[in-house]
Amino acid sequence: MNDQRKNVVLAKLIEKFGGDVVSTHSDFGDDTALVRRERILEICAFLRDDADCRFDFAMDLTGVDYLGETPRFEVVYHLYSLKNRQRVRIKVRLHEEDPEIDSVVPVWPGINWYEREAYDMYGIIFRNHPNLKRILLYDEFVGHPLRKDYPKTKRQPTLGPQE
Amino acid sequence: MADIVNKNITGGKLDMQAEPVILNIGPSHPATHATLRFVAELDGETLLKLTPEFGYLHRGFEKESENATWTQVIPYTDRLNYVSPLMNNVGYAMAVEKLCGIEITERSKYIRVLISEISRIIDHMVCIGTNMVDLGALTNFWYFWKPREEAYMQLIEPLCGQRLTTAYTRVGGAMWDLPEGWVETCRGVVKNSFLPAIKDVNALLTKNRIFIDRTMGVGKISKSDAIAMGFTGPCLRAAGVPLDLRKDEPYLVYDRFDFDVPVGEQGDTCDRYMVRMEEMRQSIRIIEQALDQMPGGPVNIDDTRYVLPDKTLVYTTIEALMQHFKLIMEGVQVPAGEVYSATEAANGELGYYIVSRGGKGPYKIKVRPPCFPLFQGMPLLCEGQMLADLIATLGSVNIIAGELDR
Numbered sequence: 001m002n003d004q005r006k007n008v009v010l011a012k013l014i015e016k017f018g019g020d021v022v023s024t025h026s027d028f029g030d031d032t033a034l035v036r037r038e039r040i041l042e043i044c045a046f047l048r049d050d051a052d053c054r055f056d057f058a059m060d061l062t063g064v065d066y067l068g069e070t071p072r073f074e075v076v077y078h079l080y081s082l083k084n085r086q087r088v089r090i091k092v093r094l095h096e097e098d099p100e101i102d103s104v105v106p107v108w109p110g111i112n113w114y115e116r117e118a119y120d121m122y123g124i125i126f127r128n129h130p131n132l133k134r135i136l137l138y139d140e141f142v143g144h145p146l147r148k149d150y151p152k153t154k155r156q157p158t159l160g161p162q163e
Numbered sequence: 164m165a166d167i168v169n170k171n172i173t174g175g176k177l178d179m180q181a182e183p184v185i186l187n188i189g190p191s192h193p194a195t196h197a198t199l200r201f202v203a204e205l206d207g208e209t210l211l212k213l214t215p216e217f218g219y220l221h222r223g224f225e226k227e228s229e230n231a232t233w234t235q236v237i238p239y240t241d242r243l244n245y246v247s248p249l250m251n252n253v254g255y256a257m258a259v260e261k262l263c264g265i266e267i268t269e270r271s272k273y274i275r276v277l278i279s280e281i282s283r284i285i286d287h288m289v290c291i292g293t294n295m296v297d298l299g300a301l302t303n304f305w306y307f308w309k310p311r312e313e314a315y316m317q318l319i320e321p322l323c324g325q326r327l328t329t330a331y332t333r334v335g336g337a338m339w340d341l342p343e344g345w346v347e348t349c350r351g352v353v354k355n356s357f358l359p360a361i362k363d364v365n366a367l368l369t370k371n372r373i374f375i376d377r378t379m380g381v382g383k384i385s386k387s388d389a390i391a392m393g394f395t396g397p398c399l400r401a402a403g404v405p406l407d408l409r410k411d412e413p414y415l416v417y418d419r420f421d422f423d424v425p426v427g428e429q430g431d432t433c434d435r436y437m438v439r440m441e442e443m444r445q446s447i448r449i450i451e452q453a454l455d456q457m458p459g460g461p462v463n464i465d466d467t468r469y470v471l472p473d474k475t476l477v478y479t480t481i482e483a484l485m486q487h488f489k490l491i492m493e494g495v496q497v498p499a500g501e502v503y504s505a506t507e508a509a510n511g512e513l514g515y516y517i518v519s520r521g522g523k524g525p526y527k528i529k530v531r532p533p534c535f536p537l538f539q540g541m542p543l544l545c546e547g548q549m550l551a552d553l554i555a556t557l558g559s560v561n562i563i564a565g566e567l568d569r
Binding site: 028029030032056057058059060064065076085089108109110111135137146 | 217218221223225226227229230261262264390391392393394395404406411412500501502503505512514516518526527529531535536539540568569
């Protein structure tokens, strides 16, 4: 990664979205921005389309459960720019009682399954998602296993063939 | 009855003048090569709609990792992509080292490059071999299985003690150094097994009329679609995007080698085959250069916070004994923070997102498996084509259920 480009993206984000960017850091060389969930769709569209950013790849999306903290959940996006060979990480914090966020499928169609996985594992609801169903687990599964309060040893019945 | 008669007269969209047939393919099917499932809506033999289903191999890698120590996660990573397990080991170790700020030794870097490239060749061989079995060309499979077996018998097993469950890397280096004579054996395997096999399969397939008819224009994807779907690796390069992390974000010592990144044009099954064949030749170039440049010196870093002290010292000095005890009982101590570390695995970008809050083990590990977006793109690749083309395409994108389901 070229050093002079470092933080250009973060600076642009702050300039454009001001108060909606809660904090930024570049620890361990990974540019990271924590943003407010209300404008996530706009921010993602900006990152994809802006001439200096061009983050055309949504490489990864996942949730993290910080049990005991408020807000409890975090959604983490990892983006990659083919043009600038650069990465950025966008994070959004969500409250436990309202773990909802706009889906970014309109921006990157490839993020579809990642959002389903985050829903499956953490119970994060992606608004306006085209097909928000469980993906790795079966539909009858109860709970969201990667939440920290889901016991590791908990068993659920194995289902036979359905009628 | 009235409906059917009506359809016959007016001529519906469907050839067969009937409702589409729903066909279930998998989860246990010889052509899926893993526990995957497709629900295919067929009009005659044309795929109208394809719904991929998976999760049959989900074994909670991420949940298990949250309850393991940093070192205990390494064997779990073998089970992600079981066709090239060494690459997963390398990717994980690099992610943890990034978090710890460790710079591993030169020799260790070269060893990691070597095992990664050997794994890449094996992975591509398995992919092309099984893909050709699905298309009825069994000979290629045997031509590729023999060198793969040689590599396992002569290189990977002496190195790790196991074939598939390698668990070779450690935070700060590797389990142990290369065994004696390994470098020469590696030269021999590359020269006498890999190269002839690639030559043979190339002669059998590349200009083969049946193969070309069967794969050209099958499972096509455009450049922009491949990017939008998040494709990486050979499938993206076959579509014409020269993204290869070994060139674009050189990690380890990849910037010291002279190699090319093959790129296709059409993004079809034939191009994916061509890209993989050329990548194997380029990997051989990298292996040969790495063997020539192979430096001496220790394989592990000199830091007892991460690496076990020498056994003779453990038995003779109290300091080493205490360090050994602490490392065994408490494990590697990793500072709090979060990193995303990506490597170019055989199928594309293998990313590890790791969150640490200090302490014994990872707070959160997310693997970005290269297969995940590829499998998501299957409907895009296959809809509108023939059912038999689904089998050809599925083999060429190389879905590994172990890393898909985690």
